[in-house]
Amino acid sequence: MSKQGFTVPIFIDENRNGLIRAQYFVIENMGSNTPWMLGVNGTQIPFFLIELQGVIFRSFSQDGNFNRPDDFFELFEAIELFNEEEKEYSTFTTLNSIYLPEFIFDIKEKVYRNNVFRMDFDLFRKIYSINLSKNQKQLAEFLKETESRAFYSNEESFAFRAWCEFQYNISLDNNKGEEFKLPKKQ
Amino acid sequence: MELNITLIDVGAGDSIFIELVDDLNNRSFGLIDSNDSLNIKSSYIYIKRYFEKLKIDFESQKPNFDFVLLTHGHQDHGEGLTFLMKTFGTKRFLFPRSIRNSSQSNILRFGGRSSNVKRLEEVDNTKQIPFGVLTFDILWPPPGIIDVYNENNNSVILNLEFDGKKFLFGADGEQHVWNNINPLIDPATAFFKVPHHGAESGCLNSGACFWPPFNDDIVMGISTHLIPYDHPSASVITYLDTNNHEYYRTDTDHHITFTVKSGLTDILVKYSS
Numbered sequence: 313m314s315k316q317g318f319t320v321p322i323f324i325d326e327n328r329n330g331l332i333r334a335q336y337f338v339i340e341n342m343g344s345n346t347p348w349m350l351g352v353n354g355t356q357i358p359f360f361l362i363e364l365q366g367v368i369f370r371s372f373s374q375d376g377n378f379n380r381p382d383d384f385f386e387l388f389e390a391i392e393l394f395n396e397e398e399k400e401y402s403t404f405t406t407l408n409s410i411y412l413p414e415f416i417f418d419i420k421e422k423v424y425r426n427n428v429f430r431m432d433f434d435l436f437r438k439i440y441s442i443n444l445s446k447n448q449k450q451l452a453e454f455l456k457e458t459e460s461r462a463f464y465s466n467e468e469s470f471a472f473r474a475w476c477e478f479q480y481n482i483s484l485d486n487n488k489g490e491e492f493k494l495p496k497k498q
Numbered sequence: 499m500e501l502n503i504t505l506i507d508v509g510a511g512d513s514i515f516i517e518l519v520d521d522l523n524n525r526s527f528g529l530i531d532s533n534d535s536l537n538i539k540s541s542y543i544y545i546k547r548y549f550e551k552l553k554i555d556f557e558s559q560k561p562n563f564d565f566v567l568l569t570h571g572h573q574d575h576g577e578g579l580t581f582l583m584k585t586f587g588t589k590r591f592l593f594p595r596s597i598r599n600s601s602q603s604n605i606l607r608f609g610g611r612s613s614n615v616k617r618l619e620e621v622d623n624t625k626q627i628p629f630g631v632l633t634f635d636i637l638w639p640p641p642g643i644i645d646v647y648n649e650n651n652n653s654v655i656l657n658l659e660f661d662g663k664k665f666l667f668g669a670d671g672e673q674h675v676w677n678n679i680n681p682l683i684d685p686a687t688a689f690f691k692v693p694h695h696g697a698e699s700g701c702l703n704s705g706a707c708f709w710p711p712f713n714d715d716i717v718m719g720i721s722t723h724l725i726p727y728d729h730p731s732a733s734v735i736t737y738l739d740t741n742n743h744e745y746y747r748t749d750t751d752h753h754i755t756f757t758v759k760s761g762l763t764d765i766l767v768k769y770s771s
Contacts, residue, residue, distance in 0.1 A: 323600045325573045326649070331726055335573055335600055338536060340581065365536045388607070400614060406580050407601050408536050409573045411726050425649070426599055444537065448726055476603040480596075483606035489617025492589045494625040497635075 319430040320369045321378060321468060322410065327423050330414040334429070336436075337368040339391055341403040361403075368405065369433065378428075379467045381475040410436070410443055412462070416455060419464045426476060428468040435460040499631075501660045503689065504755045505719045506544045507748040508533040511574035512721040513541040514667065514691065515548070518630040518660075525552070526630030529566045529588075530656075530667060534578025541578050542585065544753060549586075560587030560614055564629050567621075568593040569669035570653040571602035574723065580608045587614035592621045594654045595644045621654055634658050637679045638671060650694060651675055657682075661760045668693030668709075672700055676708035683710050688765060689756055690716055692745070695723035696730020702737060717765045718745035719754055 322334040341364040349356045370376035371383035378384055388405050395402040416435075417423045435458065442451040499520050506513040511533030518526040532541040549556045556562050566588040568576045583591060591609045596602050609615040621627070622641040627634035638655040645651035653669035664687045671679075671693045690712065694700025701708060718738065723729040730747065738745050746754045751769035758765050 325599065325601065328727070333573055340536060342581070342585075400584055400612060401608075404580070404584075404608065405604070406536075406608075407573065407577065407604055409577060425597060472600065473598070476598045476600055479603040479607050480598045483603070483610050483618055484620060486610045486618050488610075489589070492617040492619075494590070494592075494619055494621065494627060496624055497626055 318369055318433040319463075320367060320433055320436045321465065322412075322429050322431055322436075322462065323407075323472060324423055324425055324427045324429070325409060326425065327414070332412045332414055332417070332423055333409050334412055335407040335409050337387075337405050338408050339364060339366040339368060339403060340406050341365075364403070367436075377465070377468055378471050380471050381478055383471065384475045410440060412439060413452070413455060416460075417462045417464070422464045422469075426469070426473050428465045428472050429462040430465050430468075431462040432460045435462075499661065499760045501632075501658075501665075501758050502755055503665065503719075503757075504544070504753055505691070505721050505746075505748050506532075506541050507752045507754075508540045508578075508721075509538060510723040510725060510727075511577075511695070512569070512669075513578070514721070515541070515545060516629070518632060520631050524630065525554075527563050528627075528629055528634075529563055529579075529582065531567070531569055531575040531669075532578035532582055533574045533576075534581065539578065539581070542582060545582070545586065556586055561589050561616055562586040563588035565590040565592055565627055567627075567654060567656075568602065568605065569667075570594060570649050571596035571599045572649055572670065573601045575670070576601045576605055579605055583609065583615050584612060585614075588616070590617045590619060590627075591615050592619055592627065592654075594639055594652050595620055595622070595642070596652050597644065597646055597649050599649070627656070629658070632658060632660060637682050638675050645674070648672065648674075650699070653693075655679060660758060663688035663758060663765075665689040667691045668700065670694040670700060673703060673708050680708075680710050685710055686713050687716055688758070690718045692718050692720045692730070692734075694729065695727070696720045696734045696747070697723075697727065698731045698733055701731075701734045705733070705737070707737060712743070714742060716743060717756060717767065718743055719756065720745060720747040722747050722749040724749045 325333045371378045393403040502517040504515040512531040514530040516528040534541045609618050623636045635657040650670040650672045653671045656667040658665040666687050754769040
């Protein structure tokens with residue numbers, strides 16, 4: 313386990329031949345905001361935020377898990393900042409991906425699309441670094457030596473699928489931009 | 499008129515930047531997929547520099563794209579789209595019916611609220627996509643049908659006709675898709691974006707090709723996904739070589755631009771090795 317016992321929720325995107333592409337939520341900011349505070353070694357430093365990316369690992373619920381679809385909505389509402397000047401969200405949540413071998417998942421039968429697993433943060437961080445360098449041999453060697461695993465999260469899987477379905481459906485009902493509606497074939 | 503199709507080298511996955519320059523020098527832009535990540539924004543850098551080179555003030559001219567299309571709900575096709583639409587703006591964000599998934603749902607969530615995305619619309623083969631003075635024909639998927647087991651088979655397959663030449667964009671369609679749309683495909687197609695990064699699942703079964711036999715002078719482009727999937731498959735490359743097809747691939751040729759101009763027969767290919 314990581315020193316703090318933190319785990320990162322990862323969402324299965326695709327399982328092909330034992331190689332898994334999973335996703336995780338991140339906060340992304342490419343604009344500028346009013347001063348934020350950064351806590352380093354017990355002190356707090358104000359800073360102007362220009363760019364940021366941060367991995368999301370907790371909801372606002374008491375146990376920090378995403379057990380209800382609303383846990384996702386509440387998180388997005390709290391994080392995303394609308395920039396009046398730019399008429400756009402300058403801080404928003406998006407998804408990034410990570411590639412993992414199937415054998416690190418505790419229940420292989422559950423490794424399919426939109427199921428949620430939780431991974432020890434130290435393991436996630438290490439795999440993330442190796443993924444960036446795209447050194448698959450190094451990744452395989454590292455994983456052979458680690459006991460750490462990704463654990464299936466049943467309640468979060470149900471909540472996540474429900475959120476995806478709900479979000480998809482309300483987006484289909486969005487009728488903005490009628491002037492750009494696609495024409496039908498003649 | 500001039501049509502430029504650029505397969506942007508995003509390292510792994512698809513990102514296709516399309517530009518049409520009409521006779522009055524008006525430019526239209528479209529984007530099919532993007533696999534930019536938070537750390538490596540290849541599509542963003544390519545498109546930003548392209549606009550800057552043309553002295554296009556993309557900040558004040560939003561929306562710059564006629565359309566941005568997510569061909570199907572896989573992360574290696576959609577990861578960068580939120581940021582690209584936020585930065586450049588689009589009249590339309592288009593997507594197919596999909597196995598409800600996180601990446602597509604989250605892009606839709608963004609698109610529904612962003613002032614830089616003017617419209618969200620699910621596409622199927624009863625519709626067309628306007629692009630400047632041209633129109634993309636949607637060959638696949640049919641309306642209301644979804645493959646719940648294989649997201650690749652929900653891919654949007656497009657055909658574009660320009661100056662009598664046909665340009666076919668294969669997304670990640672697999673055998674089921676090609677079995678259904680092959681009668682609609684012209685063997686004299688001039689350009690083909692090879693499906694599924696050149697993986698066998700999009701191209702071959704026991705050495706037999708899923709697509710119709712194209713004419714010898716077709717030019718092909720492959721948006722590869724070498725790491726970690728090892729796409730294109732060696733068997734697909736052997737097939738293309740054996741059939742003397744001219745092809746270019748993003749892992750070896752980097753960004754590849756296919757240009758066709760009105761009145762000229764050949765497709766010009768610009769790349770770097």
